[in-house]
Amino acid sequence: MSEQPTARAEGAAVPAEDAAGTKPLLQIAELRIDYRAQGRSWSPAVRGVSLHVDPGETVALVGESGSGKTTLVQGSLGLLPASARVSGGSISYSGVDVTGWRDARMARVRGNYVGFIPQDPNTSLNPVKKIGQQVIEAVAFNERTAASSQEHIDAALESLRTAGLANAERVFHQYPHELSGGMKQRALIAIALAGKPKIIVADEPTSALDVTVQRVILDHLETLRTELGIGILLITHDLGVALDRADRIAVMQRGEIVEHGPVRELIANPSSDYTRRLLAAAPSRHQGRLAPSPGLQPRTPGEGIVVRAEQLRKQYTLRSAGGRSLVNALDGVDLVVRAGTTHAIVGESGAGKSTLASIIAGFATADSGTAWVGERETTSLSHRELREVRRDLQFVFQNPYTSLDPRFTVAKLIAEPLRAFRVATGRAELMTRVRELLRAVALDDSYLQRTTAQLSGGQRQRIAIARALALNPRVIVLDEAVSALDVSVQAQILQLLVDLQTELGLSYVFVTHDLGVVRMIADDVTVMRDGGIVEHGTVQDVFLSPQSDYTRALLGAIPGTRFATV
Known part of the structure; x- marks a missing residue:
């Protein structure tokens, strides 16, 4: 295989707006990218991929971990690591071929033409710089002038407002740790917008966010596309997000595009087995609970109660620049888990879900209230006594x-x-x-x-x-145990849990922020918010007739419902 192409079109200008609108904002043609581990030969990671994004449209690039999505994006932005090379094909912005451009020139493209929104604001934002300073740096870089003028401050504030931050002046003076996850992601959008780009490349921009916050961020990106005519390349492993938000979807597997077309056509007539598997695994396209695998007898829930909590309360002390404050992590919470069933605890970050699960499992203590596992009251047991409870109750964490x-x-x-x-x-x-x-x-x-x-x-x-x-054990507590997995792998783990429950009579406490998953696995559900219980009941009752506006908002934010078959 040939070496990386030498720089082409070195005399060409940084891509400019195509006034006639005849050229794609981004055109990737037969792109091939290889990786080489130390002392080994080159191996293909992207195999002849072609893709384009036109003004004012959203194209979703969908695929599981290892499919080559991120490598393709890094190649198109000139951000490949030293162990990778472009071995063929071309990358063009508004008709200007930038394949092989050196990093200094590509940095200008990334600032003035394409805005990049990375996945994790916790690693992408500088923790020791205020948000305003970071946006100003992006403004100044794109203008190549000093970063101290009032004009730059005004431009940074405008960018923060355009990114959907209503309190832009306050956020301007805050550090990243003082912002919520959604606000941090908006700050990244503001930095991406600082150069007034023609296209935004968003790499899993909402995968770490609650579904309601995810919806707000994606709604805002859609508004930017509509009002400013920006093109969006949305990279995601969540087919539900792609179905809701994209005009066209490109499905990537093992470094290749296996399917590409308008959303409605792809749903109605997928040509690839891989696409069909992704569609089948999407939680939004499931109606009702997963059935046990063939050969297993339908489960019969046991009798009695395996976990019970009454009036659990827990406060934490938060320290900030303004002093200390008390936060109610749990505020008089009750819970009943029936034997042989799955009880889902749902809510956004900070709702108190994990605190409740930790107290039930004996990993944390309550300020007041009681909890039982079987007939054992666990809130007052010694360490040795709790160790014996662990025979009956085990814990599966979010991140293996x-x-x-x-x-x-x-x-x-x-x-x-x-x-x-x-x-x-x-x-x-x-x-x-x-x-x-x-x-x-x-x-x-x-x-x-x-x-x-x-x-x-x-x-x-x-x-x-x-x-x-x-x-x-009789009970397994699963704390966001499938939230970090690709959708098809997630479906496999959920099916495994259903089968194990059928065979062994297990009871599950299933902690999650994803109501789409709840519908696939749970019998009962408790909805939490700000340390309290908003609603509880059977999954069927809560999903078909939610009593709370908050529950309705969570249900409405399930990605993929735009074209879901229900």
Whole structure:
């Protein structure tokens, strides 16, 4: 394969607006990008991809982790790492071929022509600089003049307002840690708008946000597109977001575009098996609870109550520049989990969901109130007594990257709770049980000697579930256990949970902010907000007849409902 092309069109100007509107804002033609690990040969990551974005339209690039989406975006923006190269094809903005341009020239393109919104504001914003200073820097860079003039301050404030920040003057003087997740994302949009771009490239801009905040951000991007004629390239693994927001969708798999077309055509007649699988896995396109896999008898919920909480209260102290303040994380919360069922606890960040789950599991203490697991009242137990409760209740965390020890093999990870509670009497019995647990989560013995670095995100979460099953618990608490997974992997894990519940009679406490997922897996649901309970009942009752405006807002924000089949 050829080396990276030398710089082309070095005498060409930075792309300018196409007054006639005859050229795409972005044109990628047969682009090929390779990666090389240290001491190894080049391997293709993007294989002859063609894509274009016209003025005033939104194009969604959809695919799972590892499909090549981010590599394609990095290549189009001149942000590839040193271990990557463009080995063929071309990248043009408004007809100007920028393939192979050096970084200094591409930086001008990124500022004045294309605005980039990265995924995570927590890593993209400078934590030691005020928001206004960061926007001013973007304004000054695009104008190539000093960053101290009143004109730059006015331009930065205008950019913050255009990004949807009503209190622009206040945000201007705040640090990133003083803003909510949605406000931080708007600050990134303001920085992207500072150069008055013709096209915005948004790489998973809402994947870490609550569904209602996600809706606000995406609504605002749509407003910018409509009012300013900006083109948008939206990169996402969430097909529901793409279905709601895009004019055209390009589906990417293993470095190639496997399907490309208008949204309605793609939904009505997908030509690729991969696209059909993504559509089938989208939570918004499911009506009702997942059924057990063929061969399993329909489950019969048990009798009685496995988890109960009464009037739980918990306050936290927040420290800020203005002093200390008390926040009610839980304000008199009651909860009842029926045996053999899945009880979902839903709400936005800060609602108190994880605090409630942590108190039930004994990881945190309540200021007042009581909680029971089975017949054991857990809020006053000693550490040793709580350890025994863990036989009945296990916890699966959101991020298996941090909850599983990267030094351990899969065999050691699964065996650890068995050893800690002395469940197995010898190595042979131990490994027999480890293999049983591995098969229970649909993995085979070939995974035993792998470490977490050799597993995908879905495989890691399966290992976390296998560990949770090791002690034959009655209850498993899952705290946002599928929120970080691709939609098709998420669907596999949800089906696994349904099957395990059917086979083993498990009860789940399922903490999530995604009501689309709740509809697929839960029997009962409790909706929380600001430490209190807004609404609770069966999933069918709450979804069909929500009593609270807040619940209605959450239901209305489920991505993918625009073309959902219900």
